[in-house]
Amino acid sequence: MNDKLTGEWLALPKLALLPVGLEMLRKFITQFLPALFGITAGAAIFGNFTRQDFLLALLAVALCLLLYAIAWHRRFRFQLAPDAIRVRRGVFHRQELRVAWERVRNVDLRQAFYLRPFRLLTLVLETPGGESEEISIHAVPREVAESVRAEIAGARVGTRSAQATSAGSETGGEEEESVPFTEQALHAPGPHLLFLHGIVSGQFWFVFAAAGALYGYLHRQIAPYIEAAAHWLMSLGTEWVDPDSPGMLPLAVIVGILCIALVLLVISGVIGWLRFYGYRLLAAQGSLRSRYGLFETRERTLRHAKLQAVTVAQSLFARWAGLCHMHGHQASAAGEFEQNQGDGKFLVPALRPSQVPEVVEGLVPAFSEVLRLPDTVLLSVDERFRHFWWSRLSLLFLLIMGGLVALGATQAIWVAVVVSLASVLVPIGLRYLLKRRWQRWGWALERDCLHIRSGLFGWCREVFEIRRIQQVRVSQSPFQRRTGLANLECWLADQPRVIPFIPHDHAVALSNHLLYELESAPELLL
Template sequence: MADGQDRWQTLSAWAVMPIAIRTFTGTLRQYLPALVGVSAGIAVIEGLGLRDLLLLGGGLLLAILLYTLVWRRRFRFRVESSGMRVRQGIFQRRELRVQWSRVRNVDIRQPFYLRPLRLVGLVVETVGAGGEELVVDAIQYQAAEAIREKAGLSRGQASDDEGQEEGQGHAPAGDLLHQPSNGALFVHGLVSGQLWLVLAAMGGIFGTFNRPIMNALEDRWERITAAMDLDPDGWFVASAIVGGLSLVMLLFVLSGLISMIRFHGFELRREGGQLRARHGLLETRERSLEGRKLHAITLIQSPLALWFGRCHLIGHQASSAWDASGSSSELSDGKIVIPGLSLDGGRAILAALDPGYATRPQWHGVDDQFRSFWFQRVWLLFLAVVAVLVWLGLAEPPAAAMALVFALLVLPFLLHWLVHRRWRKWGWAEQSDCFFIQSGLFGYKLEIFNIRRIQQLRLQDSPFKRRHGLVDLAVFLADGPRTIPFRPLASASTQANRILYRLESSPDQLL
């Protein structure tokens, strides 16, 4: 294949497996929530017997298999000196062409079922698409590496023969920056917020099937209490507490295990001017990123991570997932996540990427009007909710009335503390070529980027801010905007003009 990359090529017969799995999972994500999310869908599911469900599932799998076979047969790709072309489609043929100059990243992915065959999948991401644009399944690693070399993201000095000896198509090369242990990856799953993703997934499942689950639990509880001659009400409370604690522990363990599976064998290496991250147990992913395309670094600590002294880094690439209004879609495929870090390890990686990133700058806060603005609006919103409850008569029961009175007495102090804490967390700093923005409430978030990465500066205001001579300073990078709120107009304008002058007069501005 590598010898004839200038001609149209077809996919391997083994490409049926990844295409079928991708089609099946995509179908489930698109249609299953819509089906089970409404009462009519649940009624249909409950009305079907086991035989009907098996026939329905078999028909769906057969349709997906036929679709996959036709898709693979009509798929063509061609590698040229200037770019890559793909022809695909069943009922409507499309031809996509990507110039190598537009390529943001070339991913090499290897699911576990392709490892014995020594085949990999290739994903080409571009700046204009904001995500995956070209996907080529089940090709040899040498061919994938040749395509990545044409895109300017080659491995450097490591040979392809060494890669095949590994069995997974890759031999480590370059300077090792980070390689966390399994324990560090497990802790990352506990403290990085993956718990909420697991909880949301389990909540969706329980919300769909809660009726049969609750009926089964109640029936089992009645049998246990009757057999042991126990008081159902008294023991129910104790069992609910124990069950709740056990569920929380289970969720934490699942979060840690998911992190270990996702980032299994994580390695971050620097090869010349490139960063290369490789990880994954069920699907090994290998991402390459040129240093000049790394536009910003974010250090994140959740509340639990602060307690454990852990953090993780996110490297941001150029993306078109934002527009002039400042909206942004958080596309994980446009980022490189570096998990399982201690604070010292995070600073070491920041220093390796750019010595200026690891400095401790002099921080500047945002204006005190931030507290007044948010406290007034949140408090007025709460009072409006109370007024609606009283008007609807929902506050008449004694318990509800006492709860509202307690909230009216306590909530102002709680809101003031929360807004004050948020205000204290906000800060910015400018030191040499580096710009720093920190924020948070119970956790901590630090964004760092080179000033020469800035593409646009914008001063944004509102009626409240205009009355107090304040603006928000929006800093636009290639991957999206960052905002410093409630800045005095004079200092923000002076800083923006100084940065713009520096960018326009600098002969070596980074693109």
């Protein structure tokens, strides 16, 4: 680390005011947007609330946020020490944090497009026992951020002078040459793969929900153009299609739905491409580092020392596209990072299934060997898993249908027909889905690693080392006690992993084996 910066209390540059203000605006909108919508809607309905009043209210809120951001920026200080970082922040409530380097689980470098010409970026430090982003330092020079990251990761651009002096004394006074910090590129998907990842990663449903929320506004703005285009198409097709025919309305509805779905898919693909623009995955010295982003460049690091588990997943649509993705799980506070919509995970997008072992080998070679295990080697869960859930879910559904009949909701003929068909088809569909779910379950203990496979139409394969387990629990429901079955729960630092419906004797034996391996391990890594 730069000795000139060590030990001094440093202030943020003036350019940091822009990202600080934007971050506070984002947090304000996230926390108070529903309340603002309710207040403005109520004032517009029940009071004389004009557009000018609304703009004045927004201006007042923006002015208050700006003043608060200026005060926060002026009072923010940070100090870099050889073994830790200290931060003083707060306006009305002063807070001082000290975080040791070894407790940082992830270093996230973010560079917005307006900071690139000045070589400034935001340094985010995440710890297992604190908030998701415990420390954020805005608009710091890239050299400082990379020096902090190297200090945390245990890597250096070159050996320190003290190390070189010590090595020279041991070798008869000759100093070792500095070893450069080398990185190996593991994965660099092209724009077309990133576009496909945006389509098959589930982004479509977020876009669909956003479009639904803005339906009224979009309908008023776009409806005239759609009607004009429809009349133009009808005028072209009047020679072979009768616009007054009974089948034209259903056909127009189907074509409209397909067009809307196509537009939303394209938007989802564009969002995925923009989010992971220029994605590169690099491996170096027991860690993985990803770089991506167009408007905001992000660099995330996943270290073997902080790794909890690796998950490789492929959804149904991703299987059609021949893609999958990988998650690297790290410990966090109360296991809540799983709810951060992927932000707390180390995500590797747009992978071909054949590339997974090579990428995983750059981090933990044993994981890549386990992931190569064929499905026939994995042990399946008991078949009574699907029988148990099918009988109970089908009974619950039939009770609901019986309640509708008892309340007289089936007096209409079409309702009676729907209820009758559902009473037959839904249990059959549940049986098929539970059979697929049961067939996807599998597990194996290999090379001191536990491998769990699950899924429905897609698949998900997760691997973690036994030494990462913090607690092992064998649980039984009343049905499982009668049938001699049990669930095995392996608790890691983030969340439990469950192997359901295995023989109770096997669960106890496996639990004892895992506990023995944990107690006999030379060290415990949390």
